[in-house]
Amino acid sequence: MHPTSDDARQRPDRLPPLADHELTPQQQAAVQRISAGPRGSVFGPFVPLLRSPVAMEHLQELGAYLRFESPLPKALFEMAVLLTAHEREQEFEWNYHLPLARAAGVAETVIVAISGGTTPTGLTADESAAYRVVVESLRANRVSDATYEDAVARLGVQATIDLTVTAGYYSTLAMVMNLAQTPPPKPDPTAAPAGG
Template identity: 45%
Template sequence: MLHPDRMPPLSLEQMDEAQRAAAQALIAGPRKAVKGPFIALLRSPLLMDRLQRVGEYIRFDSSLPPRLSEFAMLVVARACTQQFEWFVHVPLARKAGTSAETIEAVRCGRRPTDMHADEALVYDFTHELLAHSGVCDTTYAIAVGRLGERGVVDLTGLIGYFLTVSLVLNVAHTPPEETDDVVALPTLPL
């Protein structure tokens, strides 16, 4: 069932001075537009500004290779049934080298069987962190061994950032920008 967009885009006339400044800063950066979660976040321009800077690091400067970052984003989008992020990141994950079979398994809520070892690590780390708000010593040791401490912190930050963004999008009912080559996430049983 489609829900109405609770926080549609604001026109320039609807924005106060702080909102206009935050929107202009976002447009001037690598995102080039106010879209997705930033439409809702613009209601709190200081939060949007701070959060988008974290997201800019996560997306464009993290120590994680794009294939792992994009894959982790898909796992979080699936966990939150977040369509906007799913439609944005599936093409990016494909481009970064994640297989169609892996993406489809994540979409359907299954642990993929054809993952590379580093993807399996990211999948397991993300699931464990989301389920338990932490990871066990074994998962931590494997992650540090593969990603280093910086990589573990960057992966944890990415998961937290995209969880926050997904929750904002879910509360706002922000509609996805659907594309023909991406299949929407099905609703999974609770």
């Protein structure tokens, strides 16, 4: 996957935003709760998920923990999100999290490597441990003993679990948005291009 292909922008959105008059009372309540939280509104994966408001709210709570409360360092979290977006060919998540990854300190060389499907070079020991956990989880559906032991030694058990949950959570969001054909966000013209 290369970020934001023309093909993704041309596919029809199967589950576009619902108009206010189309919302059930349960959906209205879910919209109010999400809008009152750190996200501020219903967007991205929560648009199609609103068709199942209870699932949406439970997922949103998990995502809020991962993004705003987890002790996992932000650079490792955002690297995991980009890896998941790439592996799941999910352009909304890639484009939404790309500026967040840059702001969290994920090196441009790492971003370019992930975007190109290659293993980044020059990773710190913690980044390398996190990278291997996510890649093995997504590609092999398991993590080797050596990768697990290295991640726990470097990151701790909780961060290793949160890293794995991050890959699973963003895989779920990717599957929903790929089903719905959620369009990627419009690119920010002020953002630096990949590799630049």
